[in-house]
Amino acid sequence: MEITGMKLFAIHLPLKVPFVVSYHTYDYMPSIIIKLETDEGIFGYGEAVADEHVTGESWEGTYQTLKHTLAPVIIGCNPMNLEKLHEIMDKTIYFAPSAKAGIDIACHDIIGKKLEQPVYQLLGGRYHDEFSITHVLSIGEPNEMANEAAAMVKQGYNSFKMKVGTEVKQDVMRIRAVRDRVGEDISIRVDVNQGWKNSANTLVALRSLGDLNLDWIEQPVLADDIDGMVDIKLKTDIPLMIDEGLKGTREMREIIQKRAADKVNIKLMKCGGIYPAMKLAHQAEIAGIECQIGSMVESSIGSAAGFHVAFSKKNITSVELTGPLKFSKDVGNLQYDVPMIRLTEKSGLGIDVSEKIVNELSVFQDRVQ
Template identity: 65%
Template sequence: MKIKQVEIFAVNLPLIDPFIISYATYPNIQSIIVKMTTECGVVGWGESVPDEHITGETPHSTYAMLKNTLAPLMIGQNPMEFEKIHELMDKKVHRAPAAKAAIDIACFDAVGKKLGVPVYQLIGGRYHEKFPVTHVLSIDEPEKMAEEATQKMEEGYTSFKMKVGQDVLSDVKRIKAVRERVGEEIAIRVDVNQGWENSANTLSAIRHLEALGIDWLEQPVAQDDIDAMVEIKSKSTIPVMIDEGIRDMYNMREIIAKRAADKVNIKLMKCGGIYPAMKLANMAEMAGMECQIGSMVESSIGSAAGFHVGFSKKIIKSVELTGPVKFSKDPGDLKESYVIPNIQLNERPGLGVSVDEAILAELTQYSDLVE
């Protein structure tokens, strides 16, 4: 099986509500969708949602990277040769993980369809039967976040990720308001997205939060400040998760050596796709660190890829892939698998996602064909 052509689509995914985190507000999500076709007619779908704040990639740079460099490199290659595919990309381009993720995911989708098996059967088999779906609360006033949490509880959600990271005192008020409203039994995870900047601010916040039963505190400091994570972990009774600070095996090696986190948030867009994500999960498992599969708010295509990794590994204890329930339109149909409060994958070959090319065309800003 050889890759014959790659189509690239620059897409705007419309959000139902703006997505607000510490460093940006997103009215919609800019995504790059890849359609890979083999000589035998098998189609594999991939996706890239870059984030310049984390990987240094923008939607425009990622599109250009795929069109001019990575897609031409793939023509004539066998998508089953995952290790070789990544070696080719890594020798040609340093880093650019979100761009590489689109190629990686499309290869896995095509191979799964060719062999007639779901992607999770290609990477270890299915371990988990289902995962709880965590609702993400964007940054807002304390009362509004508490009200949204109440509404989502009524819909069946049992866990929340709170986005914070503006200033410590305001963020503490937000977290307290939600905890008071939802009660003690509901899981709350706090994601700072680097917003508290340093260990001093973070430790100040932790003193207010330790009695609130927080599941974990995610990436409170600047992404490259691993030593600050070490200090926070050593002084906190709340488990600490690293997110923006873990992008590749080199980061993971340092995190393990310094014991800088209790948990790691693996995202396919940060590490380059399914194949590198499995390597990170294996490293974390060797070090005894639990993992989560997170997202950059991808469509059904990228979200499904993350779920296949999550469902295949024992060490992955949670997933936070909520894009398909946040979009008013999505070219894929993964939303059907969200049966609140859980997500349960289907058993269709490849990613298990059917792509509606009419919706894709409607959402596409521009496109190119490489063959």
């Protein structure tokens, strides 16, 4: 089997409401949909969601990287030879993780369709039967976030990921307001997205949060400050999760060696796709570290890819893949059974992609042969 062509669609995914994190407010999510074609008539879909603050890539730059740099070197390759394919991409361009992730995901979709198996069967088979969906609360006023959380509890949600990372005192008020509103039995995870900058600010915050029974605090310090995570971990009993600070195997090795986190958040867009994500999960498993599969607010394509990884590994104990629930229009039909997610046994990624909607949402597109 050979890759014979690549279609690229640069799209804007419309959000129901703006999504607010510490470093940006999104009115829509820019994404790139990839369709890989093969000489056997089997095609696969992938997705690349770049983020200047996390992956170090822009939407426009990632599109050009796919079109001019990566497409020419992978056309003619066998999509089933994943180790070799990643070596070719890595030798061609340094980093560019979301661009590589899009190609990797499309290749897994092709392999699954070729073998008539869901992608999770390619990764060791299904371990989990279902995952609880965590509702993500974007940054707002304390009462607004508390009201949204209370409304979601009525819909059946039992866990929340709170986006914070502005000013410590205001963030503490946000977290306390949500806890007071939803009660003690609801899980709350706090994602700072680097917003508290350093260990000193973080420790000030944690002194005010110790009585709130939080599941964990995620990435309170700047991404490269792994030593700052070590300092915080030594001084708190609230579990810590690394997200932006984990990109690939080198960072995972340092995290393990320094005991810098209790949990890690693996994102396909940060590490280069499904194949590298499994390597990170294996590293973490050896070290006894639990993992979460997160996302960059991706469509059904990227979200489905993340779910296939999550469902296949015992040490992946939580997911945060809620992009399709946030969009007013999506390119695929990944099905959620709120407050749970369960995968089907359909081959490949297990979703149907509407090229009509892909074209409708496209800002520009190309085909490379």
